[in-house]
Amino acid sequence: MSTSPTPDPAVTSWRRPSEPLRSLCWAAAMAAAVIAAGYAAHRWAGAGMPLEPLPGSPWPYLTAWGVLGFGAFLLVRWATYGLEWDGMLSAAPVFMGIRVGLAYRPDLTLLYGYGALTLAVAACAVLVWRLRSRRHRAASS
Numbered sequence: 001m002s003t004s005p006t007p008d009p010a011v012t013s014w015r016r017p018s019e020p021l022r023s024l025c026w027a028a029a030m031a032a033a034v035i036a037a038g039y040a041a042h043r044w045a046g047a048g049m050p051l052e053p054l055p056g057s058p059w060p061y062l063t064a065w066g067v068l069g070f071g072a073f074l075l076v077r078w079a080t081y082g083l084e085w086d087g088m089l090s091a092a093p094v095f096m097g098i099r100v101g102l103a104y105r106p107d108l109t110l111l112y113g114y115g116a117l118t119l120a121v122a123a124c125a126v127l128v129w130r131l132r133s134r135r136h137r138a139a140s141s
Contacts, residue, residue: 019081027073034091035066038098051103061101064108068115069094075119079126 017025042058045051072094076087101111 023074023077023081026077027070030073030088030091031066031070031094034069034094034098035062037095038062038065038102041095041099042102045099045102051099053102054105056105058102060108061105061111062098064111064115065094065098065101068097068112068119071115071119072122075123075126079129 016022039058039062042053042062045053069091073087073090076090080087
């Protein structure tokens with residue numbers, strides 16, 4: 001009686017997702033984590049913590065900070081591409097903005113306007129920095 005060996009299992013090739021997809025997923029995960037932390041801080045702030053939130057729904061402000069945070073996290077990911085830093089510390093300013101925003105409830109139009117302006121200025125600064133460093137590397141080669 002002869003037995004035949006079982007075939008080896010098929011090799012599954014695992015490909016790493018592309019950098020744009022990884023950046024989008026990272027920014028979405030960071031924004032979701034910061035929004036969850038902001039909502040938790042909003043719920044616990046009524047227990048006598050500083051910056052007690054005003055009454056009313058926090059969701060418009062959490063949505064605004066989620067959108068602005070997503071843009072900021074994408075910008076940080078773009079600025080630090082090729083470096084060993086992943087930008088986890090960029091969650092702190094967004095979380096602090098949520099805490100202050102829920103405590104003082106600024107007008108949402110102002111929040112989106114100033115946030116978009118800040119992101120645009122930061123994107124221009126990153127673009128100039130990356131172009132300048134690319135030119136510097138090309139000149140030194």
